[in-house]
Amino acid sequence: MEKYYITTAIAYTSGKPHIGNTYEIVLADLLARFKRKQGFDVRFQTGTDEHGEKIELKAAAAGKTPKEFVDEVAGGIKNIWDLMNTSYDKFVRTTDEYHEKQIQKMFKKFYEQGDIYKGAYHGWYCTPCESFWTESQLKDGKCPDCGRDVHVAEEEAYFFKMSKYADALMEYYNTHPDFILPVSRKNEMVNNFLKPGLQDLCVSRTSFKWGIPVDFDIFPPSWRSQG
Numbered sequence: 084m085e086k087y088y089i090t091t092a093i094a095y096t097s098g099k100p101h102i103g104n105t106y107e108i109v110l111a112d113l114l115a116r117f118k119r120k121q122g123f124d125v126r127f128q129t130g131t132d133e134h135g136e137k138i139e140l141k142a143a144a145a146g147k148t149p150k151e152f153v154d155e156v157a158g159g160i161k162n163i164w165d166l167m168n169t170s171y172d173k174f175v176r177t178t179d180e181y182h183e184k185q186i187q188k189m190f191k192k193f194y195e196q197g198d199i200y201k202g203a204y205h206g207w208y209c210t211p212c213e214s215f216w217t218e219s220q221l222k223d224g225k226c227p228d229c230g231r232d233v234h235v236a237e238e239e240a241y242f243f244k245m246s247k248y249a250d251a252l253m254e255y256y257n258t259h260p261d262f263i264l265p266v267s268r269k270n271e272m273v274n275n276f277l278k279p280g281l282q283d284l285c286v287s288r289t290s291f292k293w294g295i296p297v298d299f300d301i302f303p304p305s306w307r308s309q310g
């Protein structure tokens with residue numbers, strides 16, 4: 084039986100699901116049901132994205148641990164998906180133990196094969212907020228959160244070597260014209276990201292703790308991947 088895989092973006096658990104999440108899973112459900120009827124072996128996945136600074140802060144404000152907070156929100160999201168009778172095969176939570184283990188395994192593998200390397204992240208830093216900002220996030224040259232002065236700073240971080248894959252991706256897209264559809268989205272990807280030159284991606288944070296710990300190397304325990 085021919086396999087057909089479909090997934091949605093995973094909902095961020097900083098609050099209640101909104102119409103955008105709901106609309107997306109209903110459309111994905113429709114496709115999954117249609118493909119099953121056509122005789123495909125369908126795997127339909129959805130889930131929740133449960134890490135990050137925003138969740139850490141929201142949990143603290145609610146007087147809960149981040150895990151208690153995301154358990155509640157993810158449970159609410161899953162209830163709504165079930166209420167709408169969406170036919171997903173698997174609901175993935177990024178705090179699932181097997182998911183965290185796999186992320187750590189992949190992170191280490193990429194590091195060992197040189198795809199993840201240790202570098203320095205440069206940005207505008209607000210000391211009282213302990214936050215890095217990009218140029219475009221600043222408000223009138225000041226911290227967008229507290230309005231205080233920011234200064235140029237850098238910190239060690241892990242980066243994924245996306246730049247290494249630009250030529251291979253371009254080659255693949257050119258030889259597989261159906262890989263990204265519609266074509267307008269493929270052109271957007273090629274013109275806005277690949278052609279200007281893919282930037283290596285910063286994949287760790289030190290400014291908060293609610294993430295999956297990087298469990299190797301000589302970094303202090305506060306280092307977290309974003310997975």
Ligand SMILES: [Zn+2]
Binds near residue numbers: 209210228231
């Ligand atoms: Zn600030």
